[in-house]
Amino acid sequence: SVLGSCCSNPFVEVAEKCLFFGASLSLDYQSSIQTCSLINGQLVKIDQPQQLRDITQYIQNDQTLYSSYWIDGSYLSDDWLYSDGEIIPLGTPFWATFMKDNQEYGQQPVDLPGANCLAIRKEVSYFFTSNICEELYSPLCEEIEATTSVSVSSTTCGGSLTGLIGEITSPNYPGSYPECDCVWTITWEDDSAIGLTLIYYDGYSQIEHNYLEIRDGLYADSHLLGKYYGHDVVTPINLFTSGQHAWVHFWASGNVGYGGFNLTWTTEWRGTCHFEFYSQVGDIQSPWYPEMYPNKVDCSWLITADVESVIYLTTISFHTQKDADIVQIRDGADNNASLISQMSDFVEPGYEVVSTSNQLYISFKSDGTISEKGFAFKWAAKKTCQTPFLRVGRMCLNFIFNDLTFGQSGISCQEESGQLAAITDSQDLRDLYMYLQNQGIGDTSFWLGGSDNHVEGLWKWKDDTLVPRGTPFWGTMGAASDEQEPTGSNAENCLLLDAEGFHYFRDAPCDTKASALCMYLI
Known part of the structure; x- marks a missing residue:
């Protein structure tokens, strides 16, 4: 991500990204992509629940930004994919819920012809929705960081080249070259070496008038790897640098009109690649990531x-x-x-x-x-949970499957040395949702430890801290399917993780019967 208050105009820093909210624009999906590219951007990729929360809160705190936005993602080859080919996470807490014709609730994405492009829409509290790509929304762009090229080709006279692989040719190649004095430098990562292959060479026979030289380093006095001239150079010729730099010089004076040269390079890993970590948290990346x-x-x-x-x-x-x-x-x-x-x-x-x-x-x-591109992982070590609690993400949870009221659920948790769960982090909600789906218990509703019993509309956990409001915690399950919970006024004062609503938060009457979700804190 682009950080450190260094976002270029017109981007602003939100959700650890540099973003442009094109709220005044009304464009289709493809035009939004093109608009982002004009300002060195791309449609924003939202792949973490906290990113969705931060972006939603930023929009809702500025009325001038209140618009629906195209974001990166489309339906291709039977999968929802980001433009980099990675899979878009489905389910809670990313995708919106909606009312079906049979008065049951469903969850986006919907299976409609042409609804193949991803947006966050104001009508559904900025959850993900699948949309017809010709709809007119605003572009939400993120600034593209400057990156090195993977493959580089140079047909000009000299330059500084950076790339995983590449090619250098004499000016006008494969035509005859003019008089020239060209110097190229090649650089890659500091734990690499460069392999060069001279595929073709044809030049004047006198070295003082025409030659190609290749050196192991960045300078004209670096160690000479090879120097070539004339018609009789036998190719291919393979050369290797000792480190991350190569210097290539082509000189032609007077006698010109020959075929020139074609040189390719690749990079080779020379770094240390065996690591041991003794810590509770950390991250791992493939060499040269990203x-x-x-x-x-x-x-x-x-x-x-x-x-x-x-x-x-x-x-x-x-x-x-x-x-x-x-x-x-x-x-x-x-x-x-x-x-x-x-x-x-x-x-x-x-x-x-x-x-x-x-x-x-x-x-x-x-x-x-x-x-x-490779991979990036993060790890965290966590103490094992005590029976009967189970590890779910960073939480220790106990699922009590019974028909219980809110009050009965709290008592049941206390009897197991726990308390009704408090979900305060959007990633915790995602981890819990995935656990319920993977365990085949996605049709079960659970009480959480939040209520507004003491002050209507002021939702608190048992420890008197505030329950987070808005997206991506509370679902759109009101009387209108796009109305965001809580909606029940003083008739619904207890917090339910509702199966019908795909395990988003919902306010419910406290005498509703559901199972209990208990936790203890480590």
Whole structure:
């Protein structure tokens, strides 16, 4: 993300991104993409619940921004995908709910012809919705960071080149070159070396008039790797630098009209790729992330946390060559430990792997062909939950399946040494939703520990702290399907995690019967 109050005009810093809210514009999806590109931007990618919350609050705090917005995402090849190919998370707390014709509630995205583009709309409190791409909304752009190129081609006379792979040719190649004195420098990451291949060379036979020289470094006096002239150079010629720089010089004076040269380069990984971490939190990235990782990588990471902890490894971003460049995650200290997960291709952000002990071993191997963006993980070590509580994300929860009122649920939790759960973080809500779906209990409603019994409209948890309001916590489940909860006035004073409403918050009568969701804090 672009941070540090360094956003370029007209962008502003919101949700740890530099954003432009084009509220005065009314455009279709494709035109919004083009508009963003004109200001060095792209439609914003929202893939974390907290980003959605921060952006929604920013809009709602400024009436001039009250508009519906196109954001990055579309339906392609039977999946909702971001423009970088990553999968868009479905379900709560991202997507809006709606009323079906049969008076039951459904959740976006809807299966309508042409509804293939992603927006956050003011009518549904800025939850995700699928929309016909020709609809007219405002563009919500994020500034594109300056990045190095992956592939570079130079046909001009000299320059500073940065890229994972590339090509340099003499001016006018494959035609005859003019008189010239050209210098190129090539630079890549500081843990790399550069492999150069001279594919073709044809020049004047006298070295004082025409030559190509290649050096191991950035300067004219760096170590000479090779110097070539004349008609009889046998190609291909392979050269390697000792580090991250190469210097290429082509000189032609007087006798010109020959074929010139064609030189390609690739980069090779030379960095350290075996790491050990002894901490409770951290992050892991593939080499050169977010640029494409190098070929023939063999990396490993060993995480060791405190005794009586387990390690939660969460995917931030993941894209590798399918079935060829593979990440393995093992439940222990080395490559012989039990395999928990094997990953390649695309993996949805938020995908989580949990160890059974205080050690986790991750390995990554890439072949010698196609590279992709790679991956980023974060980890956090957490104390094990005491029975009967279960670990869900960073929470220890106990699910009491019974028909209980709000008051009865609180008592039941106390009997199990807990209290009704307080969900204060949008990622916790996402973790809980995914757990309920994965365990097949998505049709069960649960009481949470919030109410406005003491002061109408002032929602508090049992510890007297405020219940978060708005998106992405409270659903749109009022009398009108686009009305955001809480809506029940003094008749509905207790907080329900409602199955009908896809486990968004909902205010309900306190004598409603539901199961209890208990937690204890670590």
